[in-house]
Amino acid sequence: MLSQKTKDTLLGPLNINNPVVVQVLGICSALAVTVQLKPALVMGIAVTIIVAMANVIVSLIRNTIPMRIRIIIQLVVVAALVTLVSEILKAFAYDVAMQLSVYLGLIITNCILMGRLEAFAMTNNAWDSLLDGLGNGLGYAIILVIVAFFRELLGSGALLGYQIIPDSWYAAGYENCGMMMMPAMALILVGCIIWAHRSLNKEEK
Amino acid sequence: MKLNTNSNVYTIVYATIVVIIVAVLLALVSQVLSPRQAANVKLDQQKQMLVALNQELGADPAALYESLVRDTIDKENAKPGIFRFEVDGATKYVLRLHGAGLWGGIGGYIALDEDKNTIFGINFNHESETPGLGALIVEEPFRSQFIGKHIRNAENEIVSVVVLKKGNQAENGEDQVDAVSGATITSTGVSDMLKANLCDEYKEFLDEGMKELTNEGKEEDHVESED
Numbered sequence: 335m336l337s338q339k340t341k342d343t344l345l346g347p348l349n350i351n352n353p354v355v356v357q358v359l360g361i362c363s364a365l366a367v368t369v370q371l372k373p374a375l376v377m378g379i380a381v382t383i384i385v386a387m388a389n390v391i392v393s394l395i396r397n398t399i400p401m402r403i404r405i406i407i408q409l410v411v412v413a414a415l416v417t418l419v420s421e422i423l424k425a426f427a428y429d430v431a432m433q434l435s436v437y438l439g440l441i442i443t444n445c446i447l448m449g450r451l452e453a454f455a456m457t458n459n460a461w462d463s464l465l466d467g468l469g470n471g472l473g474y475a476i477i478l479v480i481v482a483f484f485r486e487l488l489g490s491g492a493l494l495g496y497q498i499i500p501d502s503w504y505a506a507g508y509e510n511c512g513m514m515m516m517p518a519m520a521l522i523l524v525g526c527i528i529w530a531h532r533s534l535n536k537e538e539k
Numbered sequence: 540m541k542l543n544t545n546s547n548v549y550t551i552v553y554a555t556i557v558v559i560i561v562a563v564l565l566a567l568v569s570q571v572l573s574p575r576q577a578a579n580v581k582l583d584q585q586k587q588m589l590v591a592l593n594q595e596l597g598a599d600p601a602a603l604y605e606s607l608v609r610d611t612i613d614k615e616n617a618k619p620g621i622f623r624f625e626v627d628g629a630t631k632y633v634l635r636l637h638g639a640g641l642w643g644g645i646g647g648y649i650a651l652d653e654d655k656n657t658i659f660g661i662n663f664n665h666e667s668e669t670p671g672l673g674a675l676i677v678e679e680p681f682r683s684q685f686i687g688k689h690i691r692n693a694e695n696e697i698v699s700v701v702v703l704k705k706g707n708q709a710e711n712g713e714d715q716v717d718a719v720s721g722a723t724i725t726s727t728g729v730s731d732m733l734k735a736n737l738c739d740e741y742k743e744f745l746d747e748g749m750k751e752l753t754n755e756g757k758e759e760d761h762v763e764s765e766d
Contacts, residue, residue, distance in 0.1 A: 369671035414561045
């Protein structure tokens, strides 16, 4: 159903060309929102939507953008979108908006957005840009979720806020790993994922 | 004729148009949505007060709020925010709290019994505390510690409740609760917020009722001595 190129554009970023573990973009926010699974999920979804929309808009106006101020125009598009989404959420989904409060602003500074706009949307048509945006957003979300899964499980003994490690374990002397709460552990986990990812994909390189 | 997209004039005109379009769009959206947002903020505050009053929110929190609230001194969402409620026939006072956490502002609502001493319930909110650490102040296990604590000492002076690391003892014998482990600065922020708000900001209100009570007491004493 999908052509090979379309497939590569959409699914490539999920694995072979993942924005976090291969392109190493968007690491800062990966540290900030991965203490628990829920904010990581929400952040992943928000980035996916915004990077896809920004990609489409920039792709549509790419031929009119003056080269010298293209980064500024891209930034204006992203910032406007983020503000728009945050205003709409505050009006129609207040609880979600409160949960996202800081992270929404963080999206503007996410390198993945600028990276994709500059590297892809400026030179490709709107449809491909949409797929590229979705693919990269999801690729980012997957890594966030994997990191958050381990950090919440080992750090708080819970997943999505529900306790997973039974009380009997704690009674037997099991303790949550406080290290997992530290931002540094996110980097180490991302490092481990990059390691595993590179070893698995050796042949394809 | 093809436009020269690299000329100075084009660049300036383009930038101007983009900025105007974005500005108008955002201003418009903000105008259209602001009543809804304001309503959401208000509803959220009412919900927070209901949580502080240990109420089940149910399907219609706004109606529940209206059925319980009796009197408010609320200056545009700033301090002071004093609300009088009637829960199960008893008067409860709810005070709005403001303070600073680790990354940003923290706030909340404290519900006091009619004696303006015993904590009936409490609720916290925060702008940007760390999820899983400082953000745990909004969770039930931390909040429920406050229930039944007293904000006055034996001499009836307002001393607030202190948040201390587990195992520590309050210096001046105030009532204390355990801090969130791993979130020292946020916990201290909660402690400081309570102290600043109760001992200072709301002192007048909290002592007002007390004076009345002591006056009544004196009158009774007076009557007794006349006898």
